[in-house]
Amino acid sequence: MNCPRCRRLVSADTAFCVYCGAPLTPRSPRRWLLPAALLVVGLATAALVFTFWRLGPGRVAGERNAALSDAATLPPPPTTAGDAAAPPAPPSAFPTKTPLAATATALPGVVASAPDEIVFQSNRDGDYDIYIMALDGRNQRALTDNNVDDSNPRVSPDGRRIAFQSDRAGNDDIYVMSRDGSSQTQLTTSPDSDRQPNWSPDGAQIVFSSRGNNGSDLYVIDAGGGNPRRLTATPLNEGHVAWAVDGRLVYNVTIEDRFQVYASTNVGTEEQRLTFTEGDDWSPEWSPDGRTIVFLSERDGTNRNPAIYVMNADGSGQRPLYDSPDYEWSPSWSPDGRQILFTAASGAQANARDDIYLMNADGSGARLVAQSGSYPSWAAAVP
Ligand SMILES: [Ca+2]
Ligand SMILES: [Ca+2]
Ligand SMILES: [Ca+2]
Ligand SMILES: [Ca+2]
Secondary structure: OEOOOOOOEOOOOOOEOOOOOOEOOOOOHHHHHHHHHHHOOOOHHHHHHHHHHHHOHHHHHHHHOHHHHHHHHOOOOOOOHHHHHOOOOOOOOOHHHOOOOHHHOOOOOOOOOEOOEEEEEEOOOOOOEEEEEEOOOOOOEEOOOOOOOEEEEEEOOOOOEEEEEEOOOOOOEEEEEEOOOOOOEEOOOOOOEEEEEEEOOOOOEEEEEEEEOOEEEEEEEEOOOOOOEEOOOOOOEEEEEEEOOOOOEEEEEEEOOEEEEEEEOOOOOOOEEOOOOOOOEEEEEEOOOOOEEEEEEOOOOOOOOOEEEEEEOOOOOOEEEEOOOOEEEEEEEOOOOOEEEEEEEHHHOOOOOEEEEEEEOOOOOOEEEEEOOEEEEEEOOEO
């Protein structure tokens, strides 16, 4: 359905628009009562509101003062200077003036509580937007909805915020929003292509790559905006950077049109090359304990049909973890390090449909979570 205020597409199973906060239930008191009464069946919070309507102070006030109750069902009085002499307004708690579940709405930018979920991107409506869903693929909701590309989401370690890239301002920049899609904030404004943000372990900073006329380098910026710093200034192209709990960065570097995986300190020093293959190795992500790196490789000569690999933090122990005839990409860890999310494009074809999978960290038990989605990021439960 479309939000009645901002007209953007929103999930019909939420009470309020995730963009502008407008209630998605009908505003008319008399039209509201019946559907609301139906809606509350099975909804504990709505049932409380309904009970409040039946027994609460607003109802009592209405019975105590019939004139007051009648006034509450009339259209609101015009706003004029004569209001000062008008009778007192109906009690603000009067149920027909209170949108359903209004008291359950969190403040913008604050997620009161949430279970473990998966944030991902999808171009199912023709351009990329950011979505969120339950771990079993149900209850999918759009967090952004526009006709530009919002992509490459990564959830903050505390599960409350999402960093992503968007070209809504004319070129790729880094943005942050709350987990419910509110408080969307632009962090970078460069004319270059700022891409693939990832969080520092403490959630205070965001590292990303930026591609301009002189190639691609790594940058970091405060997660609240400001204080941007350049980490690399090399003739090579750095990209897809991730930040380990021990402070080290891992990223891919383009060397003669091939990706290889490198690591460095979080200020870009002590750079160390971790992969030395003829094929591509790219898209590295640290395990939560910083001991293991999951990445993509097509070193086995499968003509750019990658497999998911892992290696130790120092580059030792490189081994395949999962492969199929499909084109696997964008692996990322669960916060407990026991599972790995990834995308698989069916048939390894360009423009094939992307689907989201989840498997155990040892490569076993891969199962489909959701169709038409990619670049998944685990959103930790918010207590
Ligand atoms: Ca979009
Ligand atoms: Ca930019
Ligand atoms: Ca560079
Ligand atoms: Ca494959």
